[in-house]
Amino acid sequence: MEEMIENGEIGTVIVKDLSRFGRDHIYSGYYPQIKYxxxxxxxxxxxxxxxxxxxxxxxxxxxxxxxxxxxxxxxSKKIRAVWQNKRDRGxxxxxxxxxxxxxxxxxxxxxxxxxxxxxxxxxxxxxxxxLGPMKIANRLREEKIITPTEYYCSIERKASxxxxxxxxDWKQTTVKHILDNRQYTGCAVNGKSSIVSYKVHKSIEYDxxxxxxxxxxxxxxxxxxxxxIVHQMRQGRRRNTATGRSSMFSGLVxxxxxxxxxxxxASKSIKENQDFFRCSAYKENRGTCSIHFIRNVVxxxxxxxTIKSVAKYISEYEPVFLYLYAKNHKxxxxxxxxxxxxxxxQAKKRxxxxxxxxxxxxxxxxxxxxxxxxxxxxxxxxxKEQREVKQFILESETEVQTAKQETADLKDFLxxxxxxxxxxxxxxxxxxxxxxxxxxxxxxxxxxxxxxxPITIHFRAAGIITVPDEKEIVAVMEEIRNNPSNAA
Numbered sequence: 001m002e003e004m005i006e007n008g009e010i011g012t013v014i015v016k017d018l019s020r021f022g023r024d025h026i027y028s029g030y031y032p033q034i035k036y037x038x039x040x041x042x043x044x045x046x047x048x049x050x051x052x053x054x055x056x057x058x059x060x061x062x063x064x065x066x067x068x069x070x071x072x073x074x075x076s077k078k079i080r081a082v083w084q085n086k087r088d089r090g091x092x093x094x095x096x097x098x099x100x101x102x103x104x105x106x107x108x109x110x111x112x113x114x115x116x117x118x119x120x121x122x123x124x125x126x127x128x129x130x131l132g133p134m135k136i137a138n139r140l141r142e143e144k145i146i147t148p149t150e151y152y153c154s155i156e157r158k159a160s161x162x163x164x165x166x167x168x169d170w171k172q173t174t175v176k177h178i179l180d181n182r183q184y185t186g187c188a189v190n191g192k193s194s195i196v197s198y199k200v201h202k203s204i205e206y207d208x209x210x211x212x213x214x215x216x217x218x219x220x221x222x223x224x225x226x227x228x229i230v231h232q233m234r235q236g237r238r239r240n241t242a243t244g245r246s247s248m249f250s251g252l253v254x255x256x257x258x259x260x261x262x263x264x265x266a267s268k269s270i271k272e273n274q275d276f277f278r279c280s281a282y283k284e285n286r287g288t289c290s291i292h293f294i295r296n297v298v299x300x301x302x303x304x305x306t307i308k309s310v311a312k313y314i315s316e317y318e319p320v321f322l323y324l325y326a327k328n329h330k331x332x333x334x335x336x337x338x339x340x341x342x343x344x345x346q347a348k349k350r351x352x353x354x355x356x357x358x359x360x361x362x363x364x365x366x367x368x369x370x371x372x373x374x375x376x377x378x379x380x381x382x383x384k385e386q387r388e389v390k391q392f393i394l395e396s397e398t399e400v401q402t403a404k405q406e407t408a409d410l411k412d413f414l415x416x417x418x419x420x421x422x423x424x425x426x427x428x429x430x431x432x433x434x435x436x437x438x439x440x441x442x443x444x445x446x447x448x449x450x451x452x453x454p455i456t457i458h459f460r461a462a463g464i465i466t467v468p469d470e471k472e473i474v475a476v477m478e479e480i481r482n483n484p485s486n487a488a
Contacts (some may be wrong), residue, residue: 001013005036005039005041006039008039008040009044010041011040011041011045011197012041012042012043012363013041013042013044014033014045014046015043015045015046016045016046016047017045017046017047017048018045018047018048018050018061018068019068019071020066021045022065022068023068023071023072024064024069024199025066025068025069025396026069026071026228027453028059028061028065029062029065031043031240032045032050032052032188033052033061033337034063035056036052037052037053041317044081045057046350048060048061048064051373053486058307061159063234067307069473071271077195082262087156091109091188091214092188092190092214092217093190094188094189094190094259098178098183098184099116099119099120099148099151099178099185100112100113100116100117100119100120100178100221101113101183101218102115102116102222109218110217110218111218111219112161112218112219112221114149116148116151116299117221119140119145119151120121120178120184120222121222122145122190122223123136123140123175123178123179123215123223124173124179124184124222124226124227125228125429126139127179127230127233127234127263128170128229128230128233128248128427128428128429128432128433129427129428129429129432130233130248132173132234132449133172133173133175133176133179134172136170136175137170137171137172137174137175138170139171139172140168141168141170143151143277144167144168145170146167146168147164147167147168147169147170147174149161149162149163149397150163150164150167150168150169151297154313156193160408166463179231179234180226180231180234182218182412183212183218184221184222184227185220185221185222185223185224185227186215186217186218186219186220186221187213187214187215187216187217187225187241188213188217189211189212189213189214190211190212190215191206191207191210191211191212192206192211193205193206194206210284213298223412224405224408225408225409225460227413229432229460232436233251233432235420245266245272246266246377246430247275247277247296247302248265248275248426248427248431249264249296249299249431249438250430252431252435252436252437252438253277253294253299253438253440254437254438254439254440254441254442255280255281255289255292255293255441256439256441256442256454256455257279257289257290257441258279258281258288259278260280260281260289260290262277262279262293262294262440263278263282264276264277264278264279265278265293273295273296273297274295275295275297276293276294276295276297277293277294277295277296277297277299277440278280278291278292278293279291279292279293288443290441290455291323292440292441292443292453293440294453294455295439298453299440299455300426302453303426303435303438303453303455303457304423304425304426306455306457307420307423307426307434307457308420308421308423309467310417310459310465310467311419311420311421311423312417312419312421313465313467313468314414314417314418315418315421316475317473318414318467320473320476320477320478320480321465323479323480324468324476325410326460328463340396340399340400340403341400343396343454344393344396344397346388346392346398348390348393350389351389351393353391354386354389355386356464357382358379358382358386361375361378361379361382362379363381377404379420388420390449390484406461408462409460410461412461413459413460413461413462416430416433416434417459420434434459434460435458435459435460436454436458436459436460438453438455438458439456439457440453440455440456441454441455441456
């Protein structure tokens with residue numbers, strides 16, 4: 001319409017009432033009273049009986065516009081208050097349903113849409129194998145897996161985008177969006193973004209630490225461990241080499257001496273079995289670290305040997321491993337976990353008691369049975385205690401949730417490591433499932449006079465695992481017999 005007005009194709013603009021034209025009092029006054037008259041265009045508002053050309057009702061236009069803006073502002077506040085109340089009650093705020101889920105009419109619950117969920121699982125499987133969003137998109141195109149929009153159109157479900165010409169044209173951004181969506185673990189995520197104001201619809205993205213995560217709101221498509229592994233892998237982005245060769249350890253290898261990342265190096269001038277990792281802080285004698293490096297094939301051999309050794313140790317002496325693990329992890333013991341939960345329940349009960357006490361003191365003050373000085377003192381004390389208890393609850397819930405997650409992660413790790421006693425080679429999925437980080441140190445000369453490169457593997461959930469010798473195992477088993485209550 002604005003373009004037609006500029007071109008002189010419109011002579012009069014007629015609106016039902018001013019609120020239909022705009023709710024920003026600045027623009028709602030500028031266009032009808034300044035811009036349109038300068039272009040020879042009349043403006044008429046039927047409800048308010050305004051005709052700019054005849055100068056009828058124009059004296060009240062500013063008042064109408066201010067009230068319309070006030071109404072828009074109040075509506076915005078009410079809507080935001082409703083969203084905030086839903087968040088406070090632990091309810092989902094967003095109405096959009098991600099690819100892989102569906103919901104029935106007038107039913108807020110999400111249900112797994114199995115055909116779409118299979119595609120989501122496959123995308124995470126490829127990510128666990130070390131593929132990035134671009135390579136995953138290419139694989140999906142090659143295997144002729146239809147895009148989310150094409151799938152929605154095929155089942156006559158409303159889609160936000162028009163039906164694509166190529167039904168298999170996966171985009172890198174689509175894959176990235178799926179891999180970043182924590183809701184596939186069965187939770188709801190509130191507070192990811194907002195807008196500047198009801199006038200400025202520019203989106204504001206909040207940091208992940210500020211999101212509200214509500215667990216168990218729908219059945220998960222991806223388990224928590226897989227999502228976290230993929231999330232960590234994507235934070236340590238893989239760097240492509242000119243040769244197209246890659247390593248399953250890319251993004252996991254760090255220098256044990258300076259802590260910097262170690263880059264995977266490959267070129268056409270060297271053979272594949274000569275590809276190596278080099279400390280990124282070396283920089284041709286201009287950096288802060290030495291040139292030390294490790295060949296990729298050697299790292300594979302050392303990692304395979306370590307994993308098999310740890311798998312054998314845990315399979316044969318799992319009680320010993322769990323006992324030593326419990327010693328080094330807070331809240332790992334069941335007794336301590338029970339005590340923490342008990343204190344948490346007591347704190348929550350105390351918050352309820354304080355609410356009643358504050359209400360009682362307020363009522364006594366209103367009725368005149370409590371002096372102003374006593375009222376202020378008691379209210380200040382109760383509110384201070386309430387703040388302290390609520391902070392304790394927040395910290396305790398985080399601590400207990402962390403302990404629960406550690407326990408769940410450890411169980412998943414034990415399931416995975418038990419299968420590794422007889423493995424003959426590593427796979428990207430196995431490496432990313434078991435290993436969080438590998439530290440490579442500068443080479444040292446061993447007792448036999450030969451150089452070797454020490455490495456330290458940090459396992460997911462379990463950390464660094466040192467396999468004890470036979471004497472140490474016997475000593476720990478004796479400890480467990482003497483202190484069965486302390487066993488994990």
